[in-house]
Each structure stands twice: as structure tokens, then as C-alpha cells.
Amino acid sequence: xxxxxxxxxxxxxxxxxxxxxxxxxxxxxxxxxxxxxxxxxxxxxxxxxxxxxxxxxxxxxxxxxxxxxxxxxxxxxxxxxxxxxxxxxxxxxxxxxxxxxxxxxxxxxxxxxxxxxxxxxxxxxxxxxxxxxxxxxxxxxxxxxxxxxxxxxxxxxxxxxxxxxxxxxxxxxxxxxxxxxxxxxxxxxxxxxxxxxxxxxxxxxxxxxxxxxxxxxxxxxxxxxxxxxxxxxxxxxxxxxxxxxxxxxxxxxxxxxxxxxxxxxxxxxxxxxxxxxxxxxxxxxxxxxxxxxxxxxxxxxxxxxxxxxxxxxxxxxxxxxxxxxxxxxxxxxxxxxxxxxxxxxxxxxxxxxxxxxxxxxxxxxxxxxxxxxxxxxxxxxxxxxxxxxxxxxxxxxxxxxxxxxxxxxxxxxxxxxxxxxxxxxxxxxxxxxxxxxxxxxxxxxxxxxxxxxxxxxxxxxxxxxxxxxxxxxxxxxxxxxxxxxxxxxxxxxxxxxxxxxxxxxxxxxxxxxxxxxxxx
Numbered sequence: 001x002x003x004x005x006x007x008x009x010x011x012x013x014x015x016x017x018x019x020x021x022x023x024x025x026x027x028x029x030x031x032x033x034x035x036x037x038x039x040x041x042x043x044x045x046x047x048x049x050x051x052x053x054x055x056x057x058x059x060x061x062x063x064x065x066x067x068x069x070x071x072x073x074x075x076x077x078x079x080x081x082x083x084x085x086x087x088x089x090x091x092x093x094x095x096x097x098x099x100x101x102x103x104x105x106x107x108x109x110x111x112x113x114x115x116x117x118x119x120x121x122x123x124x125x126x127x128x129x130x131x132x133x134x135x136x137x138x139x140x141x142x143x144x145x146x147x148x149x150x151x152x153x154x155x156x157x158x159x160x161x162x163x164x165x166x167x168x169x170x171x172x173x174x175x176x177x178x179x180x181x182x183x184x185x186x187x188x189x190x191x192x193x194x195x196x197x198x199x200x201x202x203x204x205x206x207x208x209x210x211x212x213x214x215x216x217x218x219x220x221x222x223x224x225x226x227x228x229x230x231x232x233x234x235x236x237x238x239x240x241x242x243x244x245x246x247x248x249x250x251x252x253x254x255x256x257x258x259x260x261x262x263x264x265x266x267x268x269x270x271x272x273x274x275x276x277x278x279x280x281x282x283x284x285x286x287x288x289x290x291x292x293x294x295x296x297x298x299x300x301x302x303x304x305x306x307x308x309x310x311x312x313x314x315x316x317x318x319x320x321x322x323x324x325x326x327x328x329x330x331x332x333x334x335x336x337x338x339x340x341x342x343x344x345x346x347x348x349x350x351x352x353x354x355x356x357x358x359x360x361x362x363x364x365x366x367x368x369x370x371x372x373x374x375x376x377x378x379x380x381x382x383x384x385x386x387x388x389x390x391x392x393x394x395x396x397x398x399x400x401x402x403x404x405x406x407x408x409x410x411x412x413x414x415x416x417x418x419x420x421x422x423x424x425x426x427x428x429x430x431x432x433x434x435x436x437x438x439x440x441x442x443x444x445x446x447x448x449x450x451x452x453x454x455x456x457x458x459x460x461x462x463x464x465x466x467x468x469x470x471x472x473x474x475x476x477x478x479x480x481x482x483x484x485x486x487x488x489x490x491x492x493x494x495x496x497x498x499x500x501x502x503x504x505x506x507x508x509x510x511x512x513x514x515x516x517x518x519x520x
Contacts, residue, residue, distance in 0.1 A: 002377050003344025005051040005282075005309060006044070006351070007123055007205075010106075011058040011139070013351040014040065015071075018093030018105060020355035032101045037108040039354045045116055047369075048376025050344070052113050053123040053205050053252075056106060056195060058130065059139045062094065063106055063198065067191045069141035072099065080136040081145065087138045110199055121203035121252065122195050125210040126188060132175040143187060144175065152181040154213060179214040179266070180223070185230050192234055196241040196249070203250035204238065206231075209284050212256055212265050218398055223266030231277040252280035254311065257294040257393055257403070259302055264397035273306045282346050284311035288394035290325060290333060293403055293420070296340040307344070310337035314349035316389055327370040331381040332388035332421065332519070338378040339422030339499065345375060378423070388421040390515040408512040410440065414504050421499040421517050428519050430493040432503065435514030440507040441487040447504040453491040486513055493517070 008014070017040050025032050044052065056062050061070040075091040078084065088095075097103050113120035131137040147153050154176045177184045196204065208214065215223045231253075238249050255262045255269060262269055272278045283299055285291040290312055299308045312333050316325045325333075334345050352368045353361060374384050396402035408415045424430060432453075436444055446453045493501065505512050 002338060002342070003050045003307075003309065004048045004372070004376055005053060005344060005346040006049050006372070007053040007207075007346065007348045008055060008351040009349060010055045010062055013353045014054075014062065014105065015090065015094060017353045017355055018097055019090075020093070020353065022093045022096045024355065032097055032103065034103055034108050037097075037103065037105050038112055040105075041109050041112040041116065041118075043352055043354050043365075043369075044118060044372065047372035048374075048380070049118060049372050051119040051121060051203070052109075053121040053203075054106060054109055055123045055125060055207070056199075057125055057191070058128050059125075059137075059141050059144060061141075061191070063104060064098070065191070065194060067187065067194050068143060071095065073142075074138055080140070083136050085136050085138075090138050106199060110201055114202075119202045121205050121250075122199055122201045123205040123207055124188070124192065124195065125207045127176050127179075127208065127212075127214050128210045129173055129175045132172055147177055147181075147184065148175070150181075150183075152178050152184055154178055154216060173211055173213045176211050176213050178216065179230065180216075180220055180226060185226075185233075189230070189233055189237065193237050196237065200245050201249065202247070203252060203280075205252040205254060205280075205282075206234070207254045208267065209254045209256065209282075209286055212262075212267070212286075212395065215266050217265050220266070224263060224268040224271070227266045228268060228271055228275075228277075231272055232275070235277045250279040251277065252282060252309075253278050254282040254284050256395055257283055257285065257291055258400075259298060261397050261400050264400060270302055273303050278306065280307040280309060282309045282311050283342075284346070284348070285313055285393070286395040287313055287315065287349075288317075289313075289391040290316050290329075290389075291393050291403070292333065292336070292389065292391045293393075293405070294337070296337050296342050300341045308342055309344045309346040310334075310340075310342040311346040311348055317391055324364075324367075326387075327367055327374060328385045328387045329389060330371050331375060331384055332386040332517075334375050334381045335378065335386050335422035335519070336388060336420060336499070337422070338381070340420075347371065382423070382425050382428075386421075386519040388419070388517045388519070390417070390419060406513060406515065408505060410436075410444075410505060410507040410510045410512065412506070412508050414506045415512070417503045417505070417512075417515060419501045419503060419515065419517060421501070421519065424495055424497055424499045424519055426495070426497070428495060430495050431490055431518045432493050432501070433488055433490050433514070433516040433518065434503075434505075434512060435486045435488045436507070437486055437511045437513060439510035441510060443507050444489070444510075445506045446489075446491060448491075448493055448501050449496065450502070450504075451494065453493075488514070 061068045064070055071091045071094050074087045075095045110120040130139050155174055217223055242249050255267055283294050296310055314324050350368050352365050375381055393403040405417055
């Protein structure tokens with residue numbers, strides 16, 4: 001079995017879980033005990049999940065902190081940025097559990113992981129910048145305003161619209177902290193020390209995908225040296241607590257898809273691992289899409305002695321009619337990356353609140369449970385249906401080539417798309433679904449590995465059976481990235497054991513906007 005990691009966004013779901021718990025207990029007139037915390041972790045029992053990374057901050061700290069503003073400070077806060085605020089409702093659950101009952105839920109959850117044989121990690125977001133345009137925010141710390149006053153943030157020096165293509169402006173990252181500033185680096189070193197002084201965990205993760213823009217990276221020439229020094233100091237802190245707890249503490253870092261592009265941002269991962277500053281690398285999309293072609297073999301080649309995990313976020317394509325990946329979509333990506341040699345899979349934004357009784361909570365819970373139970377190994381995922389949806393890289397440093405295979409403009413000349421879905425078993429049935437805008441769609445010709453496919457069989461109306469969106473949810477839980485005016489066709493494919501297909505398209509005009517390979 002390979003590893004299966006789950007990063008739990010505790011800022012959202014731990015807070016919601018605790019809010020729900022307090023509401024339920026208040027309604028019944030019951031008190032709260034440590035055992036009431038268990039369901040949040042127990043739902044991973046008897047699944048394939050081997051490691052849980054509990055996110056213990058966003059910008060604010062989710063435990064009582066002397067380093068950063070914490071949830072209890074925010075609960076009591078009445079004025080922020082000169083504006084009256086009231087965050088009591090949002091923080092009621094964790095405040096009640098901690099302050100009234102003396103229970104630190106993270107202490108309970110880390111211990112519960114160990115009792116269940118799951119490896120507990122503390123995950124730190126190293127540069128979260130949510131809600132950069134809001135005048136106030138429940139997530140924001142006092143240090144943010146100090147950094148803003150002193151010019152310790154990136155500001156508007158970074159502008160690259162191609163690097164972030166969702167509804168946010170390209171200056172979304174303007175409030176990211178600037179790691180060239182010593183006070184910023186020291187703040188996070190102090191927080192790492194505080195986390196480990198408080199919690200006896202088996203690993204600590206530095207999540208630099210929230211956010212990787214930690215410098216004015218185009219002009220900061222010594223950015224790699226700065227990060228190397230920072231990570232060396234962080235390692236010294238980890239070593240100190242390894243001695244205190246008398247066991248190893250692994251270090252993970254979450255970075256973007258490409259070794260050299262990471263270096264452009266300031267993360268020289270080859271040097272970091274060579275100096276034993278990192279044990280595990282999480283190769284990751286940012287958020288907007290799941291990247292279907294992260295170069296895991298490249299990582300294994302340059303870092304042969306480092307654990308390499310492939311990250312899958314919950315969204316296959318942001319902004320599509322139904323963007324949240326179903327279990328068969330997740331298995332499709334798992335098949336690709338485990339076939340490529342990844343040491344394990346890493347799920348981001350697949351958290352579950354077991355006390356969420358809404359229809360959306362039920363749908364999301366069922367989806368995640370299926371994933372936790374069918375994605376433990378390459379052999380396991382291959383026993384179930386898989387959908388491999390071609391997507392793109394969603395963040396890229398300025399001056400680098402972004403991986404964006406679609407759309408493909410058709411002009412009467414043959415256009416080729418290489419797709420690798422991972423190993424395919426001998427008895428599998430393979431089909432490809434192709435979406436093309438209506439221009440010249442009926443004249444579309446397709447070949448796979450040089451062999452013409454039969455005349456297109458129209459699959460109506462869309463390549464995914466779309467689930468109805470629950471009335472109490474703003475998100476559906478399926479994945480079908482088909483836009484208005486798109487025709488979709490399904491073709492049977494000859495099975496290739498390697499799972500590698502060169503698809504060629506030809507039509508007088510039009511665009512190929514969607515490619516999916518199904519394996520059953």
C-alpha cells in the first residue's frame with residue numbers, strides 16, 4: 001500500500017464541527033468532554049488514510065498563541081482597522097470548548113490519530129492571504145496590519161494575469177508577506193517553535209502553496225539563499241523538539257508542480273533536500289484546477305531519496321458547472337501519479353464535518369468516504385472505474401511556460417495532444433470523450449496512437465451525469481467541464497498497457513475544449 005495523506009482545513013471544518021457540537025450540546029443541555037472531539041478523527045478509521053495533516057492556522061492561529069493573533073483574540077475583538085466588528089458567532093465553538101471546558105481540540109485530535117495508527121502532522125500555512133481586499137477579516141492578524149504599515153508585504157509589485165486566472169484580480173497576492181523581511185521570517189520561526197512546544201506530532205508541514213509568492217521574486221536575486229537559511233533555522237527548531245519528545249519529526253513542504261519553476265519563486269528544493277532540511281515534498285496544484293500532468297518522474301529522478309507525494313485538490317476545474325471531483329475522477333489522477341512512481345497521494349480540501357447534516361454535507365461526506373476507501377494503492381484504484389480529465393497548471397512564475405494543453409485551435413491541420421493516464425489492466429475498457437465547440441464539429445476526425453477512431457458517437461448531453469445542486473449548497477459535487485455550445489463525442493480506445501495516448505485532431509475550424517479518458 002502507498003501512503004494516503006489528508007490535509008484537513010481546520011479553519012473551516014474544525015470550526016464548523018465545533019460550532020455544530022456546541023449547538024447540539026446546548027440544545028440537549030449536555031456538557032462537553034474530550035470524547036466528543038473523537039468523531040472528527042474517527043471517520044478515518046478503517047480507511048486507507050495513513051497520515052492526517054491538521055492545519056492549525058490560516059492567518060490567525062487556531063490555538064492560543066503568543067506569536068500570532070488567535071481565534072480567541074478574534075472572538076473578543078470589537079474594533080478592527082478602525083471598524084466595529086463582531087466575530088463571536090464564527091468562533092463560538094472553539095471558544096466554548098477551549099475556554100469553558102478547558103479542552104484543546106487539536107491536542108485531542110493529534111492524540112486520537114496516534115491511538116488509531118494514523119500519523120499526525122501539524123500543517124502551517126506559511127503565507128495565507130485570503131480576503132486581501134476586505135477592510136476587515138475574521139482570519140486576519142494584527143501582524144498583517146503591522147506588515148502593511150511597514151511595507152513588509154508584496155503589494156502591487158507582482159502583476160502577472162496569466163498566473164492566476166480565476167475571478168480574482170491578478171493582484172490577489174498583494175497582501176502576501178515578504179520573506180525578504182527578517183521580521184516576517186522570525187515571526188514564522190517563532191510560530192514553528194510554538195507549535196512544536198505545544199503538540200507532540202510526528203511531522204510538521206510548511207504549506208507554501210498558501211501562498212508561494214513570498215517575494216517580489218522577479219527582482220529578489222537572493223531569494224533562494226533566504227529560504228535556504230530560513231529552512232535551516234526551522235530544522236534546528238525541529239531537532240530541538242525531536243530531542244524533547246525522543247522521536248523523529250518529519251518535515252514536509254508543499255510546493256508547485258515544477259522543480260525549476262519553484263526555484264524561480266525562491267524554493268531550491270534540490271539544495272533543501274541535499275542538506276536534509278526536507279523529508280517529504282508535496283507536488284501540488286494551487287487551487288483553481290487539478291493539474292493532470294504534474295511531472296512526478298522528474299521529481300523522483302532529481303530527489304531519489306525524498307518522499308514524493310502527488311496532491312489532488314477538490315476542484316477539477318474552477319468555475320465549471322460542477323467542479324468538485326467525484327471519486328472516479330480522483331481515482332483517475334491517482335492511477336496516473338501512482339503509476340508514475342509517486343510514494344503516495346495527498347488530498348487537499350477533502351475534509352469532512354461529521355456533524356454537518358445538510359444535503360451537501362451528506363453528498364460531500366459520501367464522496368470523501370469513497371475516496372478514502374478506494375485510493376490506498378495503485379492496485380486498489382484499478383479495481384474501480386476511473387475518469388482521467390485533462391486539465392492545466394494553475395500557477396506559474398513570470399517568464400516560465402505554463403502547462404495549458406486546452407483549448408486546441410483547429411485550422412485544418414492535425415493537432416496532437418499527448419495524454420498519459422497511468423497503467424491500464426488487461427481486462428479494462430477504455431473510452432475517450434472529446435468536447436468541441438460547434439464549429440465544424442461534424443467534420444472532426446480523431447486518431448489515437450496513429451489509428452483512426454470510428455465516427456464520433458454523440459454522448460448527450462454532457463460527459464458527466466450532472467448531479468442536481470442541493471438547495472442549501474453553493475457547490476455541486478461532480479465534475480463536468482463542458483461549456484455552452486460544446487458538442488461531446490465518445491470513442492472506444494484500443495487499450496494501451498502503458499496508458500499513453502497521442503490523440504490527434506483535425507477539423508477545418510473550431511476548438512477542442514475538453515478531453516477525458518474513462519477506464520472501466
